[in-house]
Amino acid sequence: MTFDATTISMLKTAIWETFYMVALSSLFAYVIGLPFGIILVVTDNGGIYPIPWLQKILGLVINLLRSVPFLILLFIVLPLSKIVIGTRIGSPAIVIPLTIAAAPYIARVVESSFREIDPGVIEAAKSMGASTWQIIWKVLLPESRPSLLLGAALAVTTILSYSAMAGFTGGGGLGAVAINYGYYRYEPGLMWIAVILLVVMVQIIQEIGTQLSKRGDKRIR
């Protein structure tokens, strides 16, 4: 392994690619997953706006999507990337399958955060005449914020590990470096560097999530 300028710039590019794949996918996955997480809780039997059939169907769809292994999902969805962004190769193309894989996961993570809220607090809001929307905006979301942030750290690190598989389908990022150099070219040195960089990224994301959650939580004094 030679540590020349080319290698370093390649790693830099890989870090950037991983970063934006994960950031964009997380963003899009939350845009989809968060509302679905809310719907799962709100429309449940005994929820604040029960629509049991909708809750059941949504739960089923989420479970179906979650049972497809990511690598398989990647191959199934990449043709869609071709249609949407014109290519199935490279990091941007990976954002779509990553989003599709992560959104149902996030819906479940968000759901469990909401379920931690004391039903008494929701009842109190109802007793004040709060509407369903007001309960979502003013009780569910703010009261579960610490838990949502911890869940976000979990979700984003999971997306990061998924993104590493993009290397198999011509995507970029640190995962691709590890696969291309370590697996295809037998250059374990670069592979290890890529893996260590991934570990560092996971640590950073987890720590940010934990700290934000703790600092914002008014229950602990």
Place this chain on the structure above:
Amino acid sequence: MASEEPIISLRNVGKEFKTANGPVTALDDINLDIRRGEIFGIIGLSGAGKSTLVRCINMLETPTSGQVIFEGDNLAAQNDRQKRMARRSMGMIFQQFNLLAQRNILKNVCFPLEIAGVSRQEGRKRAMELLELVGLADRAGAYPAQLSGGQKQRVAIARALATNPKVILCDEATSALDPNTTKSILALLKEINQSMGVTVIVITHEMAVIEAICDRVAIIDQSHIAELGTVSEIFSEPKSRIGRQLILGDAVNQVKFSDSRQLRIIFDGRESTEPIISNLVLACKVPVNIMYAATKDIQGTAMGQMIIQLPEDESDANRIVNYLKSIHIPYEEVTRHDV
């Protein structure tokens, strides 16, 4: 304070819950009139249906039958929007306080005002006034986790009052508090009732709470109203078995009821200068065994109850009963089957 006109009337209210083991009746044919400005107690053992009853008043539970009339409108027939509007006229406080953990207490009190669409500035002003009223203005920036149980309940009371409700529903509001804190919270509720004229409905399983602040009380047992009347009426003459149980209260645990006859004698304060038991012993020439005695402050009157054991001898026992009758002291026989 209380006027005769009911602010809330329940007419044939029934509530059934569907469970996996078939329907369960929580309330059956409940009829109640709650007068404007009174403190009305609803007491019952756990599972009697009292929590369901209070939730039917503000439509957190929809009754399966009957009418809930609040200021002339049948809430049970209203749509969701109208129900939400009606709830703003009814504050509610809970056993577990149910404050928003992520908001400081000022913002907790602002919460119902935000929901009602009151401007931020106006809401804060009103919330500060209310925190002042409950004695927590200096803690406005604190979070619920930093407060004691009693303080949390004070915040909850301030929050319940924010929208100027006509009624405050208290669901076991003091059951999680120690005796002293309970006293101060009850005093606060009484003060609010008197100074603001807010009707207060108190749900509890503790007779002491009823005795301390309620004007009238309904005893609820097995989904029905077993008895209803003023607190002193029920104290001196409980008509139902459950009423007797609740009145006897701690006596039940302290007295070992025997097979012989026992009398429960009720004092309502007028006789406090008269040595009734001494006179009784002197007049009847029989010793009496006092098994339990306690005085209580009911609506400002010292009321007492005493349980005495009657002698084995039939004629001695009758002499005591006749003596009590002759001096107009209310009494009733109690047996171990009453408790």
